[in-house]
Amino acid sequence: MLLHRNAQLSEKAKQAVQYWLMKSEPDECSIDDVLAAPERRTAWTGVRNYQARNFMRDAMRPGDGVLFYHSSCPEPGIAGLAEVASKAYPDPTQFDRASDYFDPKATRERPRWFNVDVRALKKTRLVPLAELRAHRALAKMWLLRPGSRLSITPVSAAEWRTITGSLL
């Protein structure tokens, strides 16, 4: 019985859905753009920050929940819901000389940058950054840390519930 319960628990821990916030500049790729794309899906290429890369490469799993955030725009904030749609794989833009994201130090044998695919689920009302800041239950969100600029940040299950349950 004890063994059985432990097995169930560890299985549950392994499969627990994780949550993320991913920033995108709407001029480049908005929630509408992804919803309009084939299979409502896009490759999250172009991330050139090691911490954000590591989240994708080492932690993200298909099915993880994603808050789709619009940044560097007139109304920064959460604009939609999405999910991780693939495991991480080498970002093809690092090998493309014509790409802004070309990295001369990356090789196919030793890729430096990875990305996942993201599938858009729905557009939501725009939840402005100021509203997130004002919400006490979100005080510890990574996004809201002073000076935080990371384009991919973890979201706790409690934060996810707060946002999807009472803000959207």
Added chain:
DNA sequence: GCCAACGTTGGC
């Protein structure tokens, strides 16, 4: 366009 906060690069 400003600027604060970070991250990266490269000389030493």
Added chain:
DNA sequence: GCCAACGTTGGC
């Protein structure tokens, strides 16, 4: 390994 210089992010 230090650290100054430079580049980038991203809200305002």
